[in-house]
Amino acid sequence: MSTLYDKLGGQLALEQIVDELHKRIATDSTLNHFFAGTDMAKQRNHLVAFLSQIFEGPKQYAGRPMDKTHAGMNLQQQHFDAIAKHLSEAMAVRGESSEDTSAALDRVSKLKGAILNK
Ligand code: HEM
Secondary structure (H helix, E strand, O other), X not given: XXXXXXXXXXXXXXXXXXXXXXXXXXXXXXXXXXHOOOOHHHHHHHHHHHHHHHOOOOOOOOOOOHHHHHOOOOOOHHHHHHHHHHHHHHHXXXXXXXXXXXXXXXXXXXXXXXXXXX
């Protein structure tokens, strides 16, 4: 049975999705200030590795857990929703099906409590 990672198109697809997501974050003034001090090349690789893991692809994420990573940013529901919306649009641009996109968003949404530290 193929995993969500396979259905989405594997590593290359995740890289394209994350690049598209980062373009959208960069031009969103409600979000881009959070990333002002972030090395986006490093962030890209960490996010690709992280998504690979939660979509049942290769386990290659060696970064910090989601609560520690996002602690102290005072993130709110609206920030999470904005990233989730950009992610969903990035997946549509890459041509993912609405079924696979909503499966991916479900998995990301399970992490909301940890990311918002709430
Ligand atoms: C929606 C689901 C989200 C996921 C799956 C996610 C995932 C990640 C991952 C994997 C990292 C890298 C951790 C590391 O380098 O060790 C990271 C870092 C980061 N995230 Fe998120 N994140 C999410 C939401 C958000 C939101 C809503 C914001 C703010 C609007 C945000 C802001 C950041 C920032 C600023 C960093 C970099 C921290 C640094 O430079 O040290 N994230 N995130």
